[in-house]
Amino acid sequence: MQEKERTKQKTIYDISRRAGVSIATVSRVLNDSPKVSIKTKERVLQIIEECGYEPNAFARGLGTGSMRTIGILCADVADLYLANAVSYLERELRQNGFDTILNCTGYDHERKAACMKAMEARRVDAVILVGSHYIENTPEKNQYMVDASVNIPLMMVNGYLKGDHIYCNLSDDYSAYYEAVGNLLDSGCQDILFLYREATYSQSQKQKGYTDALSDRGKVFRPELVLQSNGKMEQIKEDLIQYYGEGNRFDGILASDDELAIGALKFAKAASLTVPEELSIIGCNNSVLSICCEPELSSIDNKCEIICVNTVATLMRVLDGQKASHKTILATEYIQRGTTKENM
Amino acid sequence: MQEKERTKQKTIYDISRRAGVSIATVSRVLNDSPKVSIKTKERVLQIIEECGYEPNAFARGLGTGSMRTIGILCADVADLYLANAVSYLERELRQNGFDTILNCTGYDHERKAACMKAMEARRVDAVILVGSHYIENTPEKNQYMVDASVNIPLMMVNGYLKGDHIYCNLSDDYSAYYEAVGNLLDSGCQDILFLYREATYSQSQKQKGYTDALSDRGKVFRPELVLQSNGKMEQIKEDLIQYYGEGNRFDGILASDDELAIGALKFAKAASLTVPEELSIIGCNNSVLSICCEPELSSIDNKCEIICVNTVATLMRVLDGQKASHKTILATEYIQRGTTKENM
């Protein structure tokens, strides 16, 4: 670490000496305490300015037990949705005077738990978990979060886990998909394929909305119209081509994210199906992707920004010792574009 | 902050007492020092485990002067390219045992400088600046980085600034654009429009490649074939429609990013120009966007991952006191897809 020591950092003692006051007074000035006379305060501030003094954050952290840092855990910031969320969260946190430590955990359970531990060790003031990937389907696998929440408040963006110090903000995926099915049906679709990526908490809510909407509208749920596809766009397209080749027919696709939907769009082109006339497609997240394709993609906007703003607002109340809601569900908005027929 | 204190955190003293050794020994065990007998080491480790003890990171930071944290400054993680870069950087840093503090500075000069100051105050071990936006065109505006680099190593991803403790890794935008122009010309294009977003360092390199290639191929540079367009996809399309409406003609577009290129593609559709027959388009960054559209976008891959891996590797050498290269330029790769004609 010979890179350090370039400039001998000044300390509070240097300032106190130059100002002819005690370090306590300097500290008070630093913390904008009211019990310092304006005169001394100004003088100290003056000296601080002159010396280009910056208080040592570690020492302050050691003293107060906090460095005003929030940990953000997300599977991968390269993911469009997560990147957006992180961007909003970081902005809000900063506005509230908190720095953010980012940790991309990936999708592996062990690593997630390890990353959470690392955050605790780092003594962040709270951890925000972004994405429904964090909710696993067995209590044992979620235990590490419950454990962590004993020592530190946990905020979830688009995930729900019950716990005394766990606060969740999520979009109403169930209703969004329920409504989307209704829209497709209203526009004349008969057979709607539900296309999803993996079994997350969010996905199960979406699928529930899908099946409930079908049965409420008197349609029989056909399990073969639920298809899973992972991988990238090209793979999704291939999967659908194969599925279609096996004789499966549908005139509507409700996908659990925009990438899947665009894969579907590429499939439509490959299968020479006109969109939206012969095949309607709805994506989810209302990401940039949805306006890149032709026709542009109808999508479900899950109000990521609102969720994030709300998450940080809630966190601030929690850190302030105020009461806060443990579960907040936010409404989504259906965005009509070119891949679905206008109703009526 | 009443949220703290849930579990009285154990200290090194608690461990030393329970283990019947001095705190120094515990500290040695913690730091995996070789000068501890295996026996005591195991015993101490045992106790640490039992107590669920975690060393206080702030205290350690105060003692060592480092919390093994790197600051990443980027204009906005919601930006596709930047998100990718941050993702790679974070991964590499973590693999080297460093946490990353993310700060999205936006594009305003004042804020950038303020954020840099904040990083210094936080006493990160180094700062990585991502994106060529950080390089302004007057030395005065770049001064804050030079100043910061006196106290802390600075790494630049896709930007170049001279300085003793500044280390830059950037893609060879000049050659990439020089070559791209060649490709367009070879495929039969006559009039190539250079479409850019804003005057950044990177952009100027690209434009230089563009003009040099033209003149080297005996074409006269026509200033009216350089068009700036900001805003989102829709706006870009509109700008081009207007530009085209004013009588400007071209059969190739070389854009400085994928979003611009897709805006161009949308323009082509609006103007009923077939792509790539009547209009060839090349984007840059080889982002997801490039495979969302129809036809898929030919793009310049600037090897973001390699740059990031290299950046962190260089940083590690710097922190280790070794010599490192101040400027590394990496080759790009042209990705041929559907918006350009195959050569030959």
Next chain:
DNA sequence: CTGTTAGCGCTTTCAG
């Protein structure tokens, strides 16, 4: 190999 001790630079009582 192990223990003692002096910081690291700031916050925070407690007196005055």
Next chain:
DNA sequence: CTGAAAGCGCTAACAG
């Protein structure tokens, strides 16, 4: 309003 002094929890000489 101001100062003295006791930590905060750990690291790192220095002695043994």
